[in-house]
Amino acid sequence: MRLTSNFALLVSTLISAAAAQDLGVPLSWREFSNSRPKSERITIAQNAIDQMTPQLVSSTGEFNGIGYWQSGNVWSVMANQDWLAATTTNQALVVNNLNLVFSRWQHYDQFGFNDDAMWWAQAALYGYRAYKDTNLLAHAVDVWTHVTGYVITAAQASAGKNPNKSFNIEPTCNGVTMAGGVFWRPTTDDTAINSITTGLYLTLSAFLGEYTGNATYTNAAILSANWIKNHNINANDLVLDTVNANDCSTSPASWIFTYNTGKYIEGLSVLGVTSGDSSWTSMMINLLNSAVKTNVWQGSNGVITEGASPTANNDAVGFKSVLIRGLHEAWTRNPSNTALTTLIHSYGDVQYNALLELAATGNTYSSSWAGPPQAFTSWGQLAALDVMTSNIDTN
Ligand SMILES: *[C@@H]1O[C@H](CO)[C@@H](O)[C@H](O)[C@H]1NC(C)=O
Numbered sequence: 001m002r003l004t005s006n007f008a009l010l011v012s013t014l015i016s017a018a019a020a021q022d023l024g025v026p027l028s029w030r031e032f033s034n035s036r037p038k039s040e041r042i043t044i045a046q047n048a049i050d051q052m053t054p055q056l057v058s059s060t061g062e063f064n065g066i067g068y069w070q071s072g073n074v075w076s077v078m079a080n081q082d083w084l085a086a087t088t089t090n091q092a093l094v095v096n097n098l099n100l101v102f103s104r105w106q107h108y109d110q111f112g113f114n115d116d117a118m119w120w121a122q123a124a125l126y127g128y129r130a131y132k133d134t135n136l137l138a139h140a141v142d143v144w145t146h147v148t149g150y151v152i153t154a155a156q157a158s159a160g161k162n163p164n165k166s167f168n169i170e171p172t173c174n175g176v177t178m179a180g181g182v183f184w185r186p187t188t189d190d191t192a193i194n195s196i197t198t199g200l201y202l203t204l205s206a207f208l209g210e211y212t213g214n215a216t217y218t219n220a221a222i223l224s225a226n227w228i229k230n231h232n233i234n235a236n237d238l239v240l241d242t243v244n245a246n247d248c249s250t251s252p253a254s255w256i257f258t259y260n261t262g263k264y265i266e267g268l269s270v271l272g273v274t275s276g277d278s279s280w281t282s283m284m285i286n287l288l289n290s291a292v293k294t295n296v297w298q299g300s301n302g303v304i305t306e307g308a309s310p311t312a313n314n315d316a317v318g319f320k321s322v323l324i325r326g327l328h329e330a331w332t333r334n335p336s337n338t339a340l341t342t343l344i345h346s347y348g349d350v351q352y353n354a355l356l357e358l359a360a361t362g363n364t365y366s367s368s369w370a371g372p373p374q375a376f377t378s379w380g381q382l383a384a385l386d387v388m389t390s391n392i393d394t395n
């Protein structure tokens with residue numbers, strides 16, 4: 001017994017040594033620590049939320065100045081704030097508005113986008129995590145069941161047909177099955193499968209597997225995690241955007257956005273625990289290390305530059321907060337990996353200090369995290385909220 005387990009330990013040590021990454025913190029990063037106590041970090045984050053809530057349109061459950069999917073992300077961070085601060089400050093607003101929007105739009109799908117529906121379902125799941133409100137869990141299951149009709153199963157890939165799509169699908173792209181890919185839109189002739197829709201489905205599935213103990217969800221998470229792994233990661237360990245299921249054509253190689261890698265990191269962080277397969281965690285760590293060090297969305301000082309848009313909202317403004325939230329999930333799930341948690345802590349503090357020192361006007365923040373500060377915008381505030389709330393923990 002003893003010999004065998006020592007041998008297993010030796011083998012696994014060798015394997016992890018072979019795969020080991022340098023998780024060191026780049027010394028070129030700007031201010032990668034700060035000494036604010038937790039109580040102050042909780043206050044800073046809630047103050048930032050309190051600047052956003054006056055923008056709520058009570059009849060719609062959405063916020064002035066940002067898009068539908070972005071509004072869903074405000075509810076996400078408000079639920080996470082209560083979860084991390086152990087408060088109920090935001091509970092009534094979060095629960096009432098997630099219920100309101102669910103009653104307004106079937107499956108949370110206002111505009112015919114599966115990713116939109118799942119941003120809101122994700123908010124409902126965070127609400128469930130914070131408040132144990134089973135209505136919110138039921139909303140997430142409803143959306144999961146709906147979107148499952150747009151996931152390519154192994155059998156559909158072989159047959160070259162998804163029953164909700166009017167065109168034939170390629171069984172494989174580059175010789176690998178298309179099973180697990182999730183269509184961006186329910187529209188019958190829309191061919192796009194993208195990483196954000198598939199990553200959202202993976203993450204919802206992994207959380208639902210954890211909360212219900214039902215293997216159907218965990219198996220769905222594994223299938224979709226494999227689709228991104230097989231089809232949409234570049235040579236630098238960053239997640240790409242789109243593959244068209246009818247002909248395997250792809251989005252340009254330059255379409256590399258924080259939220260694609262960030263959402264995948266979040267889903268893999270959960271799946272690494274719920275599946276019991278640590279290879280998902282190993283892959284997640286490689287991607288995370290690339291994400292925080294790439295020059296695609298930050299300079300050598302580490303401050304994220306993507307989605308800096310002082311004068312007008314656009315989708316990209318909302319991307320970087322999704323990466324920050326994914327890093328926080330990785331931090332939560334891997335407490336004994338101190339090289340990893342130190343890296344996440346340091347990167348989070350770089351963003352936190354930049355926002356507080358370079359981009360702040362009182363408790364409001366520019367979407368340009370490197371500054372300069374400006375007057376309040378809904379989209380700048382949205383982008384900053386996850387940094388403030390995640391740093392309650394990761395600082
Ligand atoms: C199409 O998707 C819907 C929604 O998920 C699902 O209920 C339905 O079964 C799918 N249609 C077919 C023909 O499989």
Ligand SMILES: *[C@@H]1O[C@H](CO)[C@@H](O)[C@H](O)[C@H]1NC(C)=O
Binds near residue numbers: 145214215216217
């Ligand atoms: C597991 O989840 C699936 C998908 O929602 C559902 O069809 C099935 O009934 C569930 N199984 C159990 C035992 O609850």
